[in-house]
Amino acid sequence: MDPVVSISHLSKGYRRGGQFVPVLADITLDVAAGEFTALMGPSGSGKSTLLNLIAGIDKPDSGELRVAGLDITALSEAELADWRAGHIGFIFQFYNLMPVLTAFENVELPLMLTRLSRAERRERVALVLDMVKLTDRAAHYPSELSGGQQQRVAIARAVVADPVLIVADEPTGDLDRVSAADILGLLARLNEKLGTTVLMVTHDAHAANTARRLIHLEKGELLDSGAGSQDSVQRREGAGSGFAESRIPNPES
Amino acid sequence: MHALKLAIRNALRHKLRTTLTVVGLIVAVLAFGLLQTVVDAWYAGARAASNGRLVTRNAISLVFPLPVSYEARIRGVEGVNAVVRSNWFGGVYQDPKKFFAQFAVSDNYFDLYPEFVLTEAERRDWLRDRKGCLVGRQLAERYGFKVGDVLPLRGTIFPGTWEFVVRGIFEGADDTKITMHFLFHWDYLNESLRKAGRGRADQVGMYIIGVANPDNAATVARAVDATFKNSLAETLTETEQAFQLGFIAMSNEIIAAIRIVSYVVILIILAVMANTMSMSARERIAEHATLKTLGFGPGYIVLLILGESCVICAIGGGLGIAATPPTAAAFKQFTGGIFPIFTVSGATLAMQAACAVAVGVIAAIVPAVQAARVRIVEGLRAIG
Numbered sequence: 001m002d003p004v005v006s007i008s009h010l011s012k013g014y015r016r017g018g019q020f021v022p023v024l025a026d027i028t029l030d031v032a033a034g035e036f037t038a039l040m041g042p043s044g045s046g047k048s049t050l051l052n053l054i055a056g057i058d059k060p061d062s063g064e065l066r067v068a069g070l071d072i073t074a075l076s077e078a079e080l081a082d083w084r085a086g087h088i089g090f091i092f093q094f095y096n097l098m099p100v101l102t103a104f105e106n107v108e109l110p111l112m113l114t115r116l117s118r119a120e121r122r123e124r125v126a127l128v129l130d131m132v133k134l135t136d137r138a139a140h141y142p143s144e145l146s147g148g149q150q151q152r153v154a155i156a157r158a159v160v161a162d163p164v165l166i167v168a169d170e171p172t173g174d175l176d177r178v179s180a181a182d183i184l185g186l187l188a189r190l191n192e193k194l195g196t197t198v199l200m201v202t203h204d205a206h207a208a209n210t211a212r213r214l215i216h217l218e219k220g221e222l223l224d225s226g227a228g229s230q231d232s233v234q235r236r237e238g239a240g241s242g243f244a245e246s247r248i249p250n251p252e253s
Numbered sequence: 254m255h256a257l258k259l260a261i262r263n264a265l266r267h268k269l270r271t272t273l274t275v276v277g278l279i280v281a282v283l284a285f286g287l288l289q290t291v292v293d294a295w296y297a298g299a300r301a302a303s304n305g306r307l308v309t310r311n312a313i314s315l316v317f318p319l320p321v322s323y324e325a326r327i328r329g330v331e332g333v334n335a336v337v338r339s340n341w342f343g344g345v346y347q348d349p350k351k352f353f354a355q356f357a358v359s360d361n362y363f364d365l366y367p368e369f370v371l372t373e374a375e376r377r378d379w380l381r382d383r384k385g386c387l388v389g390r391q392l393a394e395r396y397g398f399k400v401g402d403v404l405p406l407r408g409t410i411f412p413g414t415w416e417f418v419v420r421g422i423f424e425g426a427d428d429t430k431i432t433m434h435f436l437f438h439w440d441y442l443n444e445s446l447r448k449a450g451r452g453r454a455d456q457v458g459m460y461i462i463g464v465a466n467p468d469n470a471a472t473v474a475r476a477v478d479a480t481f482k483n484s485l486a487e488t489l490t491e492t493e494q495a496f497q498l499g500f501i502a503m504s505n506e507i508i509a510a511i512r513i514v515s516y517v518v519i520l521i522i523l524a525v526m527a528n529t530m531s532m533s534a535r536e537r538i539a540e541h542a543t544l545k546t547l548g549f550g551p552g553y554i555v556l557l558i559l560g561e562s563c564v565i566c567a568i569g570g571g572l573g574i575a576a577t578p579p580t581a582a583a584f585k586q587f588t589g590g591i592f593p594i595f596t597v598s599g600a601t602l603a604m605q606a607a608c609a610v611a612v613g614v615i616a617a618i619v620p621a622v623q624a625a626r627v628r629i630v631e632g633l634r635a636i637g
């Protein structure tokens with residue numbers, strides 16, 4: 001099976017105060033379809049930069065980067081925006097929900113860029129809100145939800161358009177242990193039941209253990225990669241119960 | 254549609270800030286409308302002037318009169334169908350602050366001014382009474398003049414106390430006509446001056462000429478002036494509107510100042526609005542970055558900020574426009590009839606609306622372009 005993410009000799013740096021600061025150096029990496037991968041490393045190791053490049057919100061200086069078979073480095077800003085809308089689901093550390101929109105409307109946002117009718121959008125949003133167990137909170141604004149609930153809304157928003165890849169940047173970084181476990185369990189279930197590829201950046205070893213594969217970055221270089229802990233695999237296996245079995249249809253299909 | 258919904262909700266997000274900005278907009282749009290109406294009021298007389306009437310006066314200055322003998326010669330000019338003698342009286346009623354225009358006019362005045370309506374009975378009464386006078390409806394209402402009242406005026410140009418009996422109150426044919434003046438018999442003035450024997454009789458301040466065909470007004474004016482070329486009192490003949498505008502020109506600086514102030518008010522609110530939108534855009538950098546991350550383009554971000562700005566301006570501008578006519582009516586009442594015609598014109602309302610839209614659009618341009626240009630990665634860093 002072709003990898004969802006295929007990176008070859010990727011480099012990225014920034015100019016700060018007239019000096020070039022390398023962030024990623026000669027990264028080569030494949031992420032297979034359906035994988036739940038955790039990208040770990042200390043602050044400044046370049047893990048968020050790598051995630052941003054894979055998600056198409058930043059551009060590399062050199063190297064190849066293909067996502068779902070497409071060389072996204074060749075896309076213009078407008079093409080990238082369209083591509084992100086159709087292929088990537090985003091989960092942020094601070095949820096990044098629109099405070100003036102309800103949970104329902106926030107989840108509906110990515111679908112506004114599709115050709116779905118209002119009824120189809122509503123049906124799909126209701127489905128994913130049910131998946132994240134927030135049906136009863138659909139009409140609530142983010143300020144009326146707890147951190148864990150807000151992150152679940154963000155997850156619903158990330159999956160609603162049935163993306164090829166979900167990128168999560170420190171999704172539990174702003175949550176307490178209980179809420180963090182809840183969110184990680186939810187991501188694991190999404191990965192397992194829907195088969196969505198998940199790429200998660202974290203510096204929390206406990207969170208990383210939820211993933212099947214660990215990738216370590218240090219000072220912009222890929223150190224090693226390996227499997228997640230056996231505990232996490234067992235935890236995932238027990239987390240599937242009660243999860244919506246239905247696959248989210250792709251809005252473009 | 255979705256952008257508009259989001260823009261409306263964003264506009265109402267900071268209620269205090271939006272309320273204060275809306276109040277500022279209401280005041281600015283209202284002030285702009287009132288100042289424009291003041292300028293309009295200044296021109297009301299000139300606008301009401303007929304292009305079928307000419308005014309002939311002494312070429313040197315309006316201060317110098319013309320001989321009464323000119324009337325017959327003016328009547329003889331081709332294209333002239335009526336001539337009215339008119340002298341500015343300049344009397345004081347009770348107090349100099351109670352100023353109103355007073356003219357001594359020949360009896361055929363109303364033949365030339367069909368826009369002023371007088372009943373046949375009142376006209377007859379006025380013609381029968383040498384000391385009779387006529388007052389306009391607006392003037393009568395301002396000072397409470399009634400038919401039969403005796404009005405004493407203290408002459409300034411023509412010394413002495415002059416007594417007049419109100420014989421009629423004339424109306425304007427429509428709301429745009431100013432009826433703030435006072436008319437009496439030119440013959441009464443002339444006979445009194447003749448009796449006084451100071452050599453000021455048989456002189457006319459200006460002749461108002463009725464032109465048979467308004468299209469020929471310029472030709473008739475030139476013919477009248479040519480008639481008195483090289484005489485002791487050469488004439489200057491111009492349309493009534495040009496004559497009125499000549500008076501207004503004396504206040505050109507004041508009118509220009511009022512106009513400038515009205516636009517400065519709009520510029521100030523533009524700066525306030527631009528500041529509000531800059532603050533809003535800066536606060537929402539991360540939200541805009543999130544929207545871009547989800548696939549919304551820079552155009553959508555521009556639309557959001559532009560929409561929010563226009564929503565605030567529509568509320569403020571709409572309320573300001575709605576408040577202008579009643580405020581103008583109250584202003585007219587408060588100023589005691591300084592401006593007999595003080596009506597907010599459709600053009601003024603349209604200008605107010607245009608200003609509100611312009612403020613909404615211009616204030617949003619820079620913040621919108623800046624927000625659209627922010628890189629997603631930089632925008633997302635604005636969180637936390």
